[in-house]
Amino acid sequence: MRHEPDTSSPAARGGLDRRRFVSLSASALVLGLMAPKLARGATPDGAQSAARAQEDAPHLASPFLSIDAQGTVTVYAKHLDMGQGIWTGLATILAEELDANWEQVRVEGAPARLPDYVHLDYGAQTTGGSTSIAQSWQQLREAGANARAMLVAAAAARWQVPAADITVAQGVVRAGERSAHFGELAAEAGAQDVPEASPKPRSAYSLVGQRALGALDARAKSTGRQLYAIDGGWPGLKVALLARPPRLGARIARFDASAAKVMSGVRAVVEIPGGLAVVADGTWQAMKARDALDITWDESAASTTSSQGYLDTLAEAMDSAEPEFSEERGNSAAAFGEAAQVLEAEFTFPYLAHAPMEPLTSMGRIEDGECFLRAGFQSQTINQQAAAEILGLPTEKVHLETIAAGGSFGRRAAADSDWICELAQVLKATQGRWPIKLMRTREDEMAAMRYRPQALHRLRAALDDTGRPTAIEHGIGGEGVFPHLLKIAPEVHRFSVILGNAFEQYDFPAGRLDWWRADLDIPVETYRGIANNHTAPAKEIFVDRLARAAKADPVAFRLGLLAERPRAAGVLRRAAAMVDWDSPAPKGITRGVAVQFADETHIAQIAEVSGTPEDYRIERIVCAVDLGLAINPDIVRAQIEGGIAFALSNTFVSELTVENGAAVQSNFHDYPIQGMYGMPRRIEVAIVDSEEAPTGIGEPGSLLAGAAVINALERMGAKPVTSFPYRPV
Template sequence: MTGRPNREEASIDRRGFVSLAAAGLMLGVTQRAAQAQDDGGLTRPFLKIDGDGIVTVYAKHLDMGQGIWSGLASIIAEELDADWATVRVEGAPARMPDYGHLFFGAQTTGGSTSIANSWDQLREAGAVARAMLLQAAAAAWKVPFDTISIDRGVLTCGIRSAGFGVFAAAAGRLPVPSATPKLRAAYRLLGKPLLDQLDRIAKSTGAQRYGIDGGWPDLKVALVARPPRLGARLKSADMAAARAMAGVCEVAEIPTGVVVVANTTWQAMKARAALHPVWDESAASQTGSDSFMRELSAMMEARAPDFRDRRGDPDAAFANAAHVVEATFDFPYLAHAPMEPLSLMGRMEGQRCRLRGGFQSQTANQQAVAKVLALPTEDVILETIAAGGSFGRRAAADSDWVVEIAHLLRATAGRWSIKLMRTREEDMAAFRYRPQVRHRLRGAIDAGGRPLAVAHHAAGEGVFAHLIDVLPDLHRSSVLLGNGFELYGFPAGEVAWWRPKLDIPVETFRGISNNHMAPAKEIFIDRLARAAHADPVAFRSSLLKDDPRQRAVLERAAAMIGWDHPPAPGRMRGVAVHKADSSYVAQIAEISGTPADFRIERIVCAVDVGFAVNPDIVRAQVEGGIGFALSNAFHSQLTVRQGAAVETNFDAYPVLRMDGMPRLIEIAIIDSDAPPTGIGEPGSVLAGAAVINALERMGAPLATRFPYRPA
């Protein structure tokens, strides 16, 4: 409660108040939208207003730390004119088509699309709810609809005032009207700074609950002994010894290994260690990172690509060029390594299964569990709670981390509520990585330094192999998104892709292919500018004439850092610009020292995300994204040796530390009336390229392999 009035001051008796408060208002969307179900409109609630005036928003997208639950809730709160202090948010049920992603056709989160996908839906839902509250108040007070105002959750007409809770139930019984969302000029919450995130206090005090925390009574803990090499199978294990240990409830074989169920995590860990499993490795993978990269290189030399797209006459452009620049870049496997190792809870409730965890792909998860347990899909209930990171790992195409608990519940006949845990080592050794990719680029310039052509070639597996027969373009794009051929306006050029055979499963990773395409493209473009003796900002700008928004963020970043004035002695600058997920980002880094001992003094960043719904969240995502990009560029690498992961914890898999962050980060958000887009992924792919460009201009060896070691 906030101290604001939440009861009507006239014309309603106690009996009427109690009956209204007991029911509350649950709302979906307009009748028009409900009737247009085939067009992707939702037919179930996005929000609930209870008798106490609490507004609960049901978020169909997962909050993995990117702040999206606050972002989605603020859209509805704005349209309602709600008091932000009374707004709550919960994960929506797993239910199609009600909570389906309008772009992807399933309930899922990814591609920095949560705001863009929900923008019109939630604005309309909030506007309709507001209209229904006004209609209910007008009927109770017997006044014209348009004489009532709403401010911070309080309806007012003359001397009368009441909170949302008074009219919630009556509003819920009204026919659903059509309603027009607000104009931007009327916004009180959206686009404004300093809007408190709904989970700030819970996260700051440790009260935020994640799947790893448990939460159900009498919860057992399960750990799985899995083979260290991909493709190995269980030969034997001392299950009797494990069963005899204190606190152990069950030991059973499941498709992924041997599971131990115990009363506590420590008891499960000790019992698992007592299994002493022996693995049959006769069919285990022999793949190694280094040998696979050599295979990619040889493939690009030996055969034609699986895909090629061209414009103009690149062959003639290269043949007639005054200068041709070439480069190769090798990008390693990367582990997702979210701070919360994958964990979830599950139990059987009669003929239904209930799971609780940070579900990123609810539709796929629900269907996969239903298949294992031979249940109707609607009898698999997913309770989506906040996740401690993902970076794409929770969106695994085969739902591997969720399916495992289904096998566990089946093996234990559903006798217990169980939390399935993974240690950090298990999480990182799970063979679900950012793909290993080799890039080969060529660029042509004429005698005057003008760009003539570019060729951007890549070899590596995409992350949607399971869809290649039905959506081949989607699979291919998961390797080629963000390439220099498409994003720069060279008169001629080509992009090509070689698809290898690979037995190491790869998964979506933050930025999809932009996380390797953007660095390769931007480092190469900078080298081409140097070969042309051209200013790197002007050189890029000349190639972005047909992309005014990308050009605008580049020019804004240049103005922020004072590009027209050279840096102080001993400092060097590097530039990078990119478009991803319909968002535009430019970053300029300024470094000091030497290549062997450098410091990132400053990074300026200009972003265009359309209308910035929550500017503070945009800034936070860019700041975190800079750290993420620097970590991937300079520190992290997952090595595979004979089908086994070498680095399985942060002692061997380093990530950026605080002292590696820029001393100063400045962010400018371009003011725009364009529809909102995303920033979580676009903001996480550029910083490494900007710093490497500065280092190469400082005299560091040319980057060819990541993570980059400048000395």
């Protein structure tokens, strides 16, 4: 019998409400609607899914875990792992409460299913905003604690001993001389009443916070066994590539596919809304056939937008139009009128391509009126709904198998599911005749017109005759990454455009924050750090200039503006201590500072740079971070190290240019990303001890390194930066 969950109570939304548990049989207990089960036949090649195995063996199961007869603990992750290590983190939380043997813990992507896997803040199953750990924390603690209590109850009933006499460790339940591993008790545990167990105190943790705990996917990734959507496939799988318009908005006027259709291995050429798809036996055959297509494009309605043209339009709007949004505190006009010094700055930020190592690839097939999709889904709910609408199927007939993704940086979270829609359209156009893998080449991805938005920042600040900052004005021009939501949810601009600005991050006595937008026909997309990836460098470079104008120490100057923000001040002090800030810098070294609060995480970085502004070397970057309880310290460090490379790339190397509605760059030869040559010789990370609940690190670590280095370069005497990527002159 199936019971619908009660989602009206806080417990049902934030944890595992007792009313959501349903006993299915003597050998299984499901904590929720049903045990997760992947699409039929959609298991990784050559391996049996643990979720599929649940059908055939006694087990203990919930939406978040299952334990099979062999004692294997499978954790079902509602969030996507795209390289940020989140599957290990989520598994660690649950395994800790369960007292599992880490060697027997596995992770699978959860199916697309609401409300079991809803993001409690966003109302859909999705991953983003560095929220996965924070918003799964209590859910997984409760799931693990309840399952542990059920195992204890099963052992107590079997051995006729009080539950208080039973201990659990490393996946083994013990009472005196008697013991049983989880698998031996799984069926009996599944028949127990569901308790309301309390999670452990932190003093009892043996997995959470341990540096020696290895990432669950480390071996697979280091041996090449990790499967992504671009790898492998199902029997009879065909590969599709799409010939897309040369400019945004162009349409097919006519085409001749006769030359392509007679090529070896080519199965079909079909027109879909996004272009012309070639379906072939293999990727190379599809690529060659695509090259053989004769297409005449109607460009009469194509975009004429260019990067510089849009920046000019933004500047005009900021000069003469009323802002879309304004916020003010204090009397900034009076502060500027009485100022001893007024400083101004302007910064322009370019389009950036996401350029994940694995281009957006997805697989799908239709069987018996149902659709099965496999990919690195970042927004399962909208992906599932979009595919269902195109295929004319009920949503529950579209099954998503989420596997690891080879990077995303926000691209796979596309609000309109463009990359999944294309696959659904090809499946529809070919009438489900074959399983299909829709591939994208690097050039396809670069030309896809889905980029980090351009932005224009104008900052102005007042200092009194003692050098004390008295007012700040931060104006931001640019498109938000959710423009379609602006009419129904105007507050979305704070998240997608202005978050991380100087007005909100520092306690200037007075100030003003403004945002302007201009009409833009280039689709823009979420990008690692969302608004923070441009607001953080703009504000930190400007605040450093204020400190120099005030003849103040840059750390002390910032601390004066963070007096009411103890955690932000704490990471700044910790980073300063790491470089022995109060002592002179080593000979030939210039230091730059940056600090930010993003995704509920506080982070500070200090760069040590040698050489000259024209020929410099980053000797060291130190980072202090307060993200509450660090679930996996080594993964935190890895994310910060990778984030530093990401920030340096965005600051000094990468730029995507649009001309006449088309991308100029096409691959890494003309869209470079940061290589080892520009990395610091040393990176040091300090994680601040905290009793707070865990927050995120995937994005905060990628925001500050470029600003810290530029602040060092400007202290060397470099010409003040006005645009990115920054190139010394």
